[in-house]
Amino acid sequence: MTSANTTQVQVAPQGGRSRKRLRMQTKRVLWAWGFLALPIVFYSWIRFYPTLDAFWLSFTDWDLLNEPNFIGLDNYRQLFNDPQFWQVFKNTFTYLLAGTPISLCFAFVIAYFLDRVRFMQGFIRALYFLPFLTTASAMAWVWRWFYQPVPIGIINGLLADFGISQQPFIRSVDQALPSVLLTAIWAGVGFQIVIFMAGLRAIPQTYYEAARIDGLGEWAILRKITLPLLKPTTVFLVVFSSIGFLRIFDQVYNITTNDPGGPLNSTKPLVLMIYQSAFSSYQMGYAAAQTVVLFTILLIVSLIQLWVMRKR
Amino acid sequence: MSTAISESLMQAKARPGRILTWAVLLIGGIIMITPILFMFGTSFKDAGQVYDMRLFPEYPTLDNYIQVLSDGRFLRWFANSMGIATTVTLSNVFFDSLVGYTLAKFDFRGRYLIFLAILSTLMIPTEMLVIPWYLMSSKLGWIDTYWGVMFPGMMTAFGTFLMKQFFETVPNDFLEAARIDGLNEFQIWWKIALPLVTPALSALAIFTFLGNWTAFFWPLIVTTSQEFYTLPVGLTSFAIEQSIQWEKIMTGAALATIPTLIVFLVLQRFIVRGIMLAGLKG
Numbered sequence: 001m002t003s004a005n006t007t008q009v010q011v012a013p014q015g016g017r018s019r020k021r022l023r024m025q026t027k028r029v030l031w032a033w034g035f036l037a038l039p040i041v042f043y044s045w046i047r048f049y050p051t052l053d054a055f056w057l058s059f060t061d062w063d064l065l066n067e068p069n070f071i072g073l074d075n076y077r078q079l080f081n082d083p084q085f086w087q088v089f090k091n092t093f094t095y096l097l098a099g100t101p102i103s104l105c106f107a108f109v110i111a112y113f114l115d116r117v118r119f120m121q122g123f124i125r126a127l128y129f130l131p132f133l134t135t136a137s138a139m140a141w142v143w144r145w146f147y148q149p150v151p152i153g154i155i156n157g158l159l160a161d162f163g164i165s166q167q168p169f170i171r172s173v174d175q176a177l178p179s180v181l182l183t184a185i186w187a188g189v190g191f192q193i194v195i196f197m198a199g200l201r202a203i204p205q206t207y208y209e210a211a212r213i214d215g216l217g218e219w220a221i222l223r224k225i226t227l228p229l230l231k232p233t234t235v236f237l238v239v240f241s242s243i244g245f246l247r248i249f250d251q252v253y254n255i256t257t258n259d260p261g262g263p264l265n266s267t268k269p270l271v272l273m274i275y276q277s278a279f280s281s282y283q284m285g286y287a288a289a290q291t292v293v294l295f296t297i298l299l300i301v302s303l304i305q306l307w308v309m310r311k312r
Numbered sequence: 313m314s315t316a317i318s319e320s321l322m323q324a325k326a327r328p329g330r331i332l333t334w335a336v337l338l339i340g341g342i343i344m345i346t347p348i349l350f351m352f353g354t355s356f357k358d359a360g361q362v363y364d365m366r367l368f369p370e371y372p373t374l375d376n377y378i379q380v381l382s383d384g385r386f387l388r389w390f391a392n393s394m395g396i397a398t399t400v401t402l403s404n405v406f407f408d409s410l411v412g413y414t415l416a417k418f419d420f421r422g423r424y425l426i427f428l429a430i431l432s433t434l435m436i437p438t439e440m441l442v443i444p445w446y447l448m449s450s451k452l453g454w455i456d457t458y459w460g461v462m463f464p465g466m467m468t469a470f471g472t473f474l475m476k477q478f479f480e481t482v483p484n485d486f487l488e489a490a491r492i493d494g495l496n497e498f499q500i501w502w503k504i505a506l507p508l509v510t511p512a513l514s515a516l517a518i519f520t521f522l523g524n525w526t527a528f529f530w531p532l533i534v535t536t537s538q539e540f541y542t543l544p545v546g547l548t549s550f551a552i553e554q555s556i557q558w559e560k561i562m563t564g565a566a567l568a569t570i571p572t573l574i575v576f577l578v579l580q581r582f583i584v585r586g587i588m589l590a591g592l593k594g
Contacts, residue, residue, distance in 0.1 A: 031497035032418035036426065039411045042467050047433045050444035057443060110340065113333050120338075126580060127341030130348060133572045133583075135526045137544040138565035141551050142351045145558050151363045152558065154350060158365075186344070191587065198588035247437060250528045250544075257552055271439050271529070278443055279533060291440035298437055 057288035064282045075289035084265060084273070085290075092246060092270045095181055096301070099245040103185040103192060104237060110189075111196035112226075125197070129190035136187060140254030143183045144170065147255075170255055173266045180267050183251045188244060192237050199233030200226070235309040239302055246298055247271055270294050348569070355563040362559050376563035380550075385538060386567055389546035394571075396458060396542060397524040400465050404520045405513060407467040412475025413501050417487065427476070433469045442533055449534055460534045461542065465524060471516050474589075478512035479505060515586025518579060522572060543568050 058075055062068035079085050114125060131139065147169035150156045156166050169179045203226065211221050227234075249271040253260055260276065261268025270290065278287035349367055356372040357364070364370070380386055415427050445464055446455075454460035482505055490504045506513070531542040541549065547568045554560045576583060 028418060028497065029420040032414050032420050032423075035410050035414045035418075035497075035501075039407055039430075039467055040426070042407075043430060043433065046445075046464055046466075047436065047441070048429075050441045050448070051433075051436050053444040053447075054440045110337065114337055117330070117334050117337060119334060122580075124337050124341045125584070126576075127338075128344050129584070130345055130573075130576065133522060133576050134348065135544050135547070135565075135568045135572065137526075137528050137548050138351075138568040139347065141547070141561050141565050142347045145354075145562070146347065146350075152556075154365065186347070190344075194584055194587050247439065253528075253532075254548055254551075257548065274439055275529075275533075278446070284443055284447075288443050291437070291443065295435075295437055295440050299435060302435075 054288050054291055057285055058292045060285040060288075062284040062288075064284055068285065071285070075286050076293075078286065079289055079293065084268075087265050088261075088268050088270055088273045091177060091266070091268055092248075092297075094177060095184070095248050095269060096242055096245045098178075099181055099185055099248075100238060100241050103189050103241060104234075106185070107189050107192035107237075108196055111193045111200060112222075114193070115197055115200045125193065128193050131187050132190035134187065136250035137254045139187060140183060140251045143179075143186075143251075144255045147179055170267075171263060173264055176256070176263060176267045180248075180252055180255050183255065184245070184248055187251070188241065192241065195233060195237055196230070199230050203229045231309065235306070238309070239305050242301055242305065243298060246294070246301065249275070270297075351562050351565050351569070354559055355566040357559050359557065359559060376559050377567075380560060380563045380567065385546060385550070386543075386564065388539065389541050389543045390567070390571075392458070392540065392546075393525055393543040396461050397521050399458075400462050400524045401517050401520045403462075403466045404468060404471050405517050408471030408516060409475045409479075409506060409509070409513060410501065411467070411472045412477075413479045413505055415472070416476045416479035417482070417484070417505070430469045430472055434473075438464070438530065442530060445530070446533060454534070456535055456537055456540045458540065461531050461540070464530060465520075465527075468520070471520065474512060474516055475509065478509040482508050511585070512589065514582055515589050518575070518583055518586055522575065525572065 057068065059070055059072060060068035061071045061074070110128060114121060114128075117124065145152065146154045148156070149166055149168070149171075150160055153169075155169070159165070159167065168175060170176045207225050207229070208221060211225055216224070246269075248269045252267050252269055252272055253275075256262050256267055261272045271294070274287050274290045274294065277283045277290060353366075353368045354362060355376055356374070357369040358371075358373050358375060361369045361371065411430070415423060441464070449455050449460045449463075454463065486504055486508070487500055490500045495503065526544060527542065528544045528548075531545045532548075535541050535545060538546065538549065547564050550564050551561045554564075
């Protein structure tokens with residue numbers, strides 16, 4: 001680059017080249033840190049610092065107006081003695097434990113058969129996939145309308161046509177959570193179908209051909225070849241959708257806005273409780289403690305699932 | 313195309329079970345989009361026809377759209393969402409790919425540590441960060457600003473990870489050749505490496521856009537006046553206000569859904585392929 005450099009290369013090609021390479025190397029490292037400078041600021045300031053701050057706030061009595069005071073584990077003590085928290089805890093796990101298996105089984109069955117259909121496959125897949133792209137808050141209102149009593153609600157209207165008695169749906173303590181859950185499953189299943197179809201397509205056809213030659217039936221092929229080879233896809237989807245159900249919020253908030261999480265807290269998930277503690281009652285410290293609990297649950301659930309899946 | 317159809321028709325003839333499977337799948341798919349169809353159908357009904365259970369009204373009217381759009385708020389929310397989603401998408405495409413490239417193609421001490429640190433943020437749920445973010449926003453005057461809505465999402469670990477995976481498949485020879493040609497490192501990334509990962513880049517752009525277009529939780533928290541609402545938050549407040557005027561609520565919901573449907577119809581192939589890529593790599 002400089003004339004001095006060129007002379008050096010002429011005099012001592014070996015040493016000069018390595019020195020040049022060294023300088024190139026230093027230059028590249030400087031470029032790398034230059035590229036990373038702004039992102040490092042971003043991740044430290046917008047991700048890492050707030051994470052630590054959330055832990056710290058969970059040990060304070062901060063209420064947005066007064067200075068936060070350190071109160072130790074009081075928030076956690078209060079939380080674990082709060083009957084509402086245990087109701088919310090139960091609801092959150094109901095969303096998880098019902099939502100994940102139901103939506104994954106449904107998605108697998110659809111994907112399995114859709115994979116074999118050639119005619120208009122893309123069109124049919126699009127029908128299942130479309131709900132995934134819609135805005136959750138918009139669709140929650142559509143479903144809310146569906147769940148209304150006669151003469152407004154479509155579902156009750158249909159039931160009436162078949163002579164089935166009216167159902168209260170989102171107005172009932174027992175039916176509200178399943179009704180909300182159905183909305184969430186409906187919205188998410190298209191994504192899972194697409195991922196399952198990608199997984200199915202990745203299995204080499206030769207495996208199936210070999211199995212057929214060996215005289216295995218369809219059911220045996222499914223159990224011995226398809227499902228085991230689909231394990232990575234399944235693990236990904238189980239973790240991904242579990243996290244989704246544990247963090248459910250948009251649907252619940254919009255379907256039950258007049259009494260968020262109601263009736264009688266029967267649909268309230270943890271994220272909604274966090275939202276209300278923080279932004280309706282301004283108990284920031286208490287809400288921060290709830291976010292730490294949510295974080296712990298998410299971590300444990302993902303670790304258990306990864307561990308279980310790896311062992312098999 | 314035509315050969316594929318005739319081939320599948322022959323298959324269908326050979327196995328009547330296939331026709332049944334196909335029909336069941338089609339009916340299931342139609343049931344899946346029924347809520348969306350009803351939403352659109354009702355948005356064309358006047359108040360008197362709402363309780364008519366027909367999917368599409370006997371006398372369709374555009375009155376709901378005219379009324380909902382004429383109060384101007386929807387256009388504002390629409391513009392807010394469009395501006396926010398676009399800006400965040402551009403930022404992600406730029407920074408996620410730059411960081412992904414640096415982590416994939418540069419060799420320096422601490423590279424792995426930075427990669428792990430960025431990945432570790434995937435484990436932190438947004439819900440845990442919103443309270444500190446809210447505090448930060450209120451101290452810095454970011455409540456009720458576009459920047460307030462946008463700042464948490466300007467870069468994402470998921471996007472960085474996705475881009476790193478793809479940049480690793482770019483052969484080093486291409487980059488070396490550009491280096492010999494005298495391009496600087498930024499130019500090499502921008503002119504040589506970036507065009508080679510266009511599929512991943514477009515997948516990232518589509519996801520980021522759709523994710524931000526439909527985002528609800530943080531915009532709900534950080535905006536308090538209607539001018540700065542995004543479309544989903546605006547729709548919720550609009551729907552509460554309309555209480556039982558379902559035809560108006562459905563019109564609002566339809567207006568919030570139409571842009572994603574257009575994006576889907578135009579980019580369907582890319583979206584599905586992108587989800588497959590991201591799902592399997594991520």
